[in-house]
Amino acid sequence: xxxxxxRKTILKRLGAASAPIPAAALGAELGVSRQIVVGDVALxxxxxxxxxxTNRGYLLSRPTARPRRxxxxxxTRDEIAAELEAILQEGGTVxxxxxxxxxxxxxxxxxxxxxxxxxxxxxxxxxxxxxxxxLTNGWHTHTVEADSEEILDAVGRRLDELGFLREEY
Numbered sequence: 001x002x003x004x005x006x007r008k009t010i011l012k013r014l015g016a017a018s019a020p021i022p023a024a025a026l027g028a029e030l031g032v033s034r035q036i037v038v039g040d041v042a043l044x045x046x047x048x049x050x051x052x053x054t055n056r057g058y059l060l061s062r063p064t065a066r067p068r069r070x071x072x073x074x075x076t077r078d079e080i081a082a083e084l085e086a087i088l089q090e091g092g093t094v095x096x097x098x099x100x101x102x103x104x105x106x107x108x109x110x111x112x113x114x115x116x117x118x119x120x121x122x123x124x125x126x127x128x129x130x131x132x133x134x135l136t137n138g139w140h141t142h143t144v145e146a147d148s149e150e151i152l153d154a155v156g157r158r159l160d161e162l163g164f165l166r167e168e169y
């Protein structure tokens with residue numbers, strides 16, 4: 001399969017997926033290495049295709065009319081699970097996390113945590129990694145999406161009750 005056809009196949013596969021697909025899995029399906037897929041995705045993104053990279057793999061962004069809100073928070077590493085669980089319990093989807101770094105400016109990483117299974121996968125990798133918020137003394141922002149503004153209000157109240165919600169940093 002030539003490179004152009006392979007990239008079209010990647011887009012088609014991502015378009016049909018309901019969950020992120022790891023580069024290694026795409027590579028195995030296409031008979032190429034993970035690194036070839038990473039390069040193909042970089043080219044697709046450079047060409048304007050809305051491919052998002054998460055810690056669980058790639059997915060295609062889809063337009064949505066669901067409300068979104070950014071929540072500035074601060075907490076310790078030990079409180080990451082409680083924070084994310086609270087957002088999910090209130091009905092939110094955690095789209096990303098961002099920090100304002102003194103040297104690099106804003107750094108944003110896609111998370112796409114929709115349910116407890118996504119959260120469990122994320123938390124399973126935490127012991128062997130540093131969190132982005134550790135670079136900023138626990139300060140960070142999450143973009144949260146939900147079915148309604150009322151759910152986003154509930155997320156904000158819950159984060160405030162837990163002592164995580166902060167004014168913009």
